[in-house]
Amino acid sequence: MSQDVLDIEGLGIEYPHRFGTFTAVDEVSLSVAPGEIVGLVGESGAGKSTVGFGVIRLLGAPGRIRSGRIAMQGTDLVSLSDAEMTRIRGRRIGIIFQDPMTSLNPLLTVGDQISETISNALGVSGREAWSRARAILASVGIPNLDVRMKQYPHQFSGGMRQRVVIALALCGDPELLIADEPTTALDVTTQKQILELIREQCRKRNLATVLVTHDMGVIAEYTDRVCVMYKGKIVEQGPTTEVLNQPQHDYSQKLIASIPRLDRKERRLVAAVNDAAPDLHDEIDAWMKAGRGGTSDPHAHAAPVFQVESLTKEFLIKNAFRPKNREYFRAVDDVSFHVERGEVLGIVGESGSGKTTVGRMLVRLYEPTSGDIIYNGRNYADVTGTSEAKRLSDDVQIVFQDPYSSLNPRMRVRDIVAEPLIYHKWEKSASEARRIAALLLARVGLPEEVGQKYPHQFSGGQRQRISIARALATRPRVLICDEPTSALDVSIQAEVLNLLKDLQEELDLTIVFISHDLAVIRQMSDRIVIMANGRVCEIGETERILASPEHEYTKSLLAAVPRIESVLTGERSYER
Secondary structure (H helix, E strand, O other): OOOEEEEEEEEEEEEEEEEEEEEEEEEEEEOOOEEEEEEEEEOOOHHHHHHHHHHOOOOOOEEEEEEOOOOEEEEEEOOOOOHHHHEEEEEOOOOOOOOOOOOOOOOOOOOHHHHHHHHHHOOOOOHHHHHHHHHHHHOOOOOOOHHHHOOOOOOOHHHHHHHHHHHHHHOOOOOEEEOOOOOOOOHHEEEEEHHHHHHHHHHHHHOOOEEOOOOOHHHHOOOOEEEEEEEEEEEEEEEEEHHOOOOOOOHHHHHHOOOOOOOOOOOOOOOOOOOOOOOHHHHHHHHHHHOOOOOOOOOHHHOOOEEEEEEEEEEEOOOOHHHOEEEEEEEEEEEEEEEOOOOEEEOOOOHHHHHHHHHHHHHOOOOEEEEEEEOOOOEEOOOOOHOOOOOHHHHHEEEOOOOOOOOOOOHHHHHHHHHHHOOOOOOOOHHHHHHHHHHHHHHHHHHHHHHHOHHHHOOOOHHHHHHHHHHHOOOEEEEEEEOOOOOOOOHHHHHHHHHHHHHHHHHOOEEEEEEOOEEEHHHHHHHEEEEOOOEEEEEHHHHHHHHHOOOHHHHHHHHHHOHHHHOOOOOOOOOO
């Protein structure tokens, strides 16, 4: 019998459809030993999550295991019946899903969910199950248990919900843990806490762990071995330090090279599959530069594009007839900074820091509670009338974090991009607006035929390019980019970042780049604004702040970033 907890040999998983069969996983083989963390890394569609769901036999219909063997300490999981597999899940195999909110029952308290899982897994009930639930929640760092166990999932933060999901995965004292992108939606400090917790439990319980992720920094700091997946196959595997320092496969080399580094700034990032940065397009560039809106003040070019002074934004969280009984949440508190013409200003912070709220006030999606936003010498508060507001929106455009929810699913792409041209009356006819829209799509690296399609027919990276093309349609001077690459794979992220760099340089754009990813900010920005709890902690040149931060919060952010360079430079935080 193998001493490995999990041993996969020649696994093939396929999805039949009306045009044939799609092979999602092709001849995958890997093993995981007790106490070992094996990383499965690759981009969306690589098949890494499908391997995890294949192991626990939770493939979505019509997915099926076509071939291969999945052995868990001598038990062939492929040959088990559904009833037998149900007894394995939770008891011998724990699962941490990507989205904790959808994997927790919103109608049950956290204590009830944990104790119910313990009852089903271990056959205990009543006070003993509740007592064990308290113990396991305490072990994953949930404080104030008397209160927390009686609360519902929506009353927990994202990081706390993920801790509850980890507790659920550990309820049956499993031998194998499968963690599917457990920190994708979390801030860098919360991500570090969750990954440290998983590693601690792995070592403490001698738990074999498969960590599925697309984040090579996470792989570098938290795994013992790594399997690199591409198009359903494992193209390379081995000890993490060896694979990251001396990758043998061409895809592995490009994947590692495409990762934004925190220790240095690159002129261009490498795209793992295809760097789709566009060539120069003289006609559309000339069109954009010729018709830009803006101020007629001859002295405006000497001043900052934006001057933000004592900006505050409050949201009503409890209404009442009497004003004194109303309650407000202050999301942005006395924030001041400026944006120079032609620069990229990065705004960094965790969820709830106020950075997105600031970005939305810059583009007038939110009105400030108090304070001033001065654009090209003109205070937003003094802008009155439809024509002035439209001229301002010509100049300042936003690219949202989620391109899918910001694109109309019922409109063709050509019409989505042409709509601002028609609304702002840049073009007099619909046919000419569509022609310009086609040129804008080509400018962001998309072929002409995409204009006939709908948003759901594109990948995340392509949808983000469409969003950028739409933002460029008003010939803006300023782009507000709100986490434009946070949901993208590393090579697609590299393509979009390269595109934004090209557009900024060639079209003389000013960019406000909002992100929680300091490595991305390092590659993109000239200066950084660090925000926490609605306030500015630190402002300065990017290189200066990253080399010698002054504020304790900035130092804590930098310390929490998982870094691939920790392996490449031999400074990894731990060894087995």
